[in-house]
Amino acid sequence: MSPRLPIWVSNTIFLCFVFMASTYAIINIESNKLKLAYARLPSPYNTSFATIQEISRVKNRFPINYQCQYVFSLYDGTLAEASETIPYSIYKKLKLGDPVEIYRKEINLFGRKIALSKIRENEEVPPLIENLERFFQAGAIFFAVLAILAILFRVLGLRFQTYLSQKK
Incomplete structure (x- = not known):
């Protein structure tokens, strides 16, 4: 065969x-x-401020990390929400409703406009x-x-x- x-x-x-x-x-x-x-x-051009909405602990992770959600404004004035993993050193400085310094930028990805953001001290x-x-x-x-x-x-x-x- x-x-x-x-x-x-x-x-x-x-x-x-x-x-x-x-x-x-x-x-x-x-x-x-x-x-x-x-x-x-x-970069200094991308610096802005955001308001902390929620902070929660990420379970079963070592070292202990936290999930931080914050709201920031885009260049056209609309609000965007972002979520980010932060270490304990940043977590102990933050409280709900506090302003935090972030880097933000808008890019096109797969033909859609998206907002990138990152808390200034975060190295994650x-x-x-x-x-x-x-x-x-x-x-x-x-x-x-x-x-x-x-x-x-x-x-x-x-x-x-x-x-x-x-x-x-």
């Missing part, structure tokens, strides 16, 4: 690879843009879209391997295929 693979299976695998690779490329570009925006966030790295990027990278690699295997099986299937000779 020859190793044969239907053409629709190999085409489906190839289309899945194209989808995953193109989505990974788009997410990678946006992730790099987001990392660059966070790197440029701490904010969660970016790295998990989404890793997911699509793993999917692209997986479907690339499957596409290569499908091509090999198609080539081997055609090589072992026998054709009837035409007799006159």
Whole structure:
């Protein structure tokens, strides 16, 4: 029996690879843009004040961290709410309703305008879209391997295929 693979299976695998690779490329570009925006966030031009709305402890984490939610105004005057993980050293300085100095910036991500913000003394790295990027990278690699295997099986299937000779 020859190793044969239907053409629709190999085409489906190839289309899945194209989808995953193109989505990974788009997410990678946006992730790099987001990392660059966070790197440029701490500047005197982006300084503003926010009002603390809620502070709560993050359970089962060591060292002990706290979740801080605050409200700040954007450049056009609308209010935006942000949530951020802060260490104990910043937590002990904050109370509900207090103003806190933040860095804020507005960028376009995936065609939508979003606001980035960070408490001035906070050195915690904010969660970016790295998990989404890793997911699509793993999917692209997986479907690339499957596409290569499908091509090999198609080539081997055609090589072992026998054709009837035409007799006159």
